[in-house]
Amino acid sequence: MNNLNEHYRVLLGLDESWTVSDVDLQLEDNSVVIELSHRGGPLTCPECQGSCGKADTAPPRSWRHLDTMQFKTEIRAAVPRCRCARCGVKTVAVPWAGKHSRFTLMFEAFGIRVLQAAANVSRAAALLDLNWESVHTLIERAVARGIDRRTLDEIKHVGIDEKSLGKGHDYVSVLTDQDHRRVLDVTKDRTIMATDELWQTLSETQRNAVESVSLDMWQAFMTSTSKNAPGAEIVHDKFHVSKYLNEAVDKVRRREHRELKSEGDERLTGLRQLLLYNEENLDEDGQVEMQILQKSDLRTGRAWAIKENFRHFWLSADSESAGEFFRSWYGWAIRSRLEPIKTVARMLKRHLPGLLSYFRHHVTNGLAEGFNSKIQSIKSAARGFRSFANYRLRILFYCGRLNLLPEIPCH
């Protein structure tokens, strides 16, 4: 048995203070229990790293390890407790597992890889033979580790977005790093408090170094951002603007469609989706329909033309020519006699500095570009979610680009 013991000692990366005292193969239930024992000698305090003597031994406990062949493998050990003059009695750190973990470091690393590769969390849980609670713990530890390591990164361009959660009016706010295309954090709601909380995921040094924040024209986001990232410039980009303009066109269409229908006129039937497209993305039939609409005397056609025209704003060479473009576009919109369009035009005018900032930073919305579908798939896979905390962890696990893997010591 000695060779097998030595084999496990090397595999587990144990240092000289630990020895494999027994390997118990339990053939009837396909499992292996590896018994470890401490050799004695001086101990290191887990808090202050000071050298200290032994107080006593904690009751034996076990850690799930990587399967050996097809045998479910468990490490069992009674860990000594040291008596530190400064910190009191503490259980010493073990080389094979992280603090408070029920898994060995190698199992954690493997579990993280399986979770990353599996199509969904329940599939990974089945592959790893873990229950939901344990998978949750694994994800939680990995994310905490990743966030901890992220505190030194320089983060220059961020975005804040709202995302609706489910069918009701539940919203979450999402902070993204636009340079590294990753989600930095998620909080429940879209209030000032929720946004403040979002900013807390960055250190003060990081917050002060942020150069631009791309966000929706939502007052809570703006108020919190000026407070938490005082050096950052607020940018409203084309995704935010086109969202409002599309909504305005749709309001005009709905109202006009109702009026026409009551007179038996079906000209606006089935146009809703078409009106959301940019002109160049329309197929031939769509282009013909839009030409007919524009030549008609319908208000919807005018609203659509005003929306489409605003896209030239983003093509301006610099903020000066963009400002000029805006003035003439604004005049057109205000004279349009289309209330929803006028409302958006006034809002854009109020936020003009943020719109013009785009020409200094040229940032676009990370969430709209990449994370939306990923977050959506997490949301729909998450019907069984017990809490928001769970949802947040999974977004950070899958979209946070965090350095999740534990460091495994080797001897």
Ligand SMILES: [Zn+2]
């Ligand atoms: Zn200590």
